[in-house]
Amino acid sequence: MTARPVPPTEASMLLGDLTWPDFESRAHSGYTIVPVGALEPHGPHLPLASDTMISEHFAARLAHGLGGVVTPSIAYGIATEPYRLGGTFPGVISVSGTTFTNLVGDVLSSLADHGVRRIIVVNSAIDNTAFLCEAARTFTERVTDARVMIVAWWDVVGEDFRNALAAETGVARRDDHHAAMVESSLVMHIAPDSVRHEKAATSPGAGPPPRRMSYRVYPLPPDVATETGIVYTAEEAGAHLGARVADQVARQLEAAVRLEFNDPRGQ
Template sequence: MYLADEAWPDLEAYFESETLAIVPLGSTEQHGPHLPLATDHLIAEAFATEVAERTGYLRTPTVTIGVSPHHRQFPGTAWVDPPAFRDYVESFVRNLTYHGIDRVVFVNAHGGNVQHLREVGRRLRDDDVAYAIEWMWDESIPDLVDEAFARNGPHAGPKETALIQHLRPELVHDDRFAEARDGGAPNPEESVRVRNGAATFYDAVENSDNGAFGDQTDANAETGAELFDAASDQLEELCEWLAARDWDELRAPERVSREG
């Protein structure tokens, strides 16, 4: 069920019977010379839509702008400052709690959002109003992702390329795969700037001239479909698990005492 497509009487019926919502979040930022700026939020929305259709749980509109200042040197990248992002997402979830939602799955496809979504989740649980957890597709199937590609990459690499080939092939510049690999960071572990245990970079361009990491020539739509199905299974199981929890199981634990 997609919230924005429904009339309010139908949503009233949902809120009377269910307490879980799926919130997709991503970014609008550079993804190398071969993928659209929409890559992250397209991926997040696709997973959220798939699992909402499988389960009947409510999917909200997608948050398409995230915390992306580390990609700002590339034309078109959009971002919001971290405090604004956290406050916006928290306010949005509190709106959902007004209607009866008390558990949320953040279907997130942008690494720059992770720590901020975790912070929002902590705020909401500490206030005893909602239990919100962050989910990323590749973290749910790490072995499959590792086995699928010889040279993966954390950003604009073959895993994201394969997913967009599967989901929105018309937006992929297949003829630029070699350019993305050769002008970027085909071996991310060798390109990331670390000195004496400290990361000596803040922006993606400091590690990759064109913003891409890994070997994009290894990607294909068939692998993207396999990864999408496997990760969708994981998200479906997570939603069902969370929906089945008693609220007392989700509350913050009491303060520890030596007495017992």
């Protein structure tokens, strides 16, 4: 999946739009930002590429704020556990942990071969995290003057902010995870035409609500599965809320990058 269209002022930030002399002139300075997502169900109301859309959005905003180049997305990720998805549904197009780790490592190594040394991986699929860390650890052991930051929107949105949203909307934090209020709101803000708004309040299906687990069981117990993929509530989601979350994350993300790269002004 290629990066989604961005405003004209950001067009030159996409690596795929640069010529090789353009990239060569920028590789040794500034940041290179790698959006990472997944292709998987997010209930009946959000598109399969929701994670990738979110990563691309924040990668573009980060590049605009700090100055940097955004690579094409790594849009195939690690399969999310079925208990998070509410069962097994069509649309989980994933790769193995070995393939994913090797792909990320190869991308990092290729960037480094051209002089890139400051890399930010913007991830929006939680099951990718451990494999991203393994790829970055192995890469930085080999390229010792490189620095890689792996960050997801939920890492920087802030506990106080999330708690305030919960109090304001009446949606408890325990009910706001995969494809729920905050994630749905982000996609409604970022790509409103891709959302089936009328299905955001769809129930899990007939019978009692699905049981939620904090551990894994194979095969998935029947009382954990749903008919629709609705595990958590998205009833209070909206583009206006997504805009607030996006602005909060963008500010906090830029601040975190400046801190970790000792960069008070950006490049």
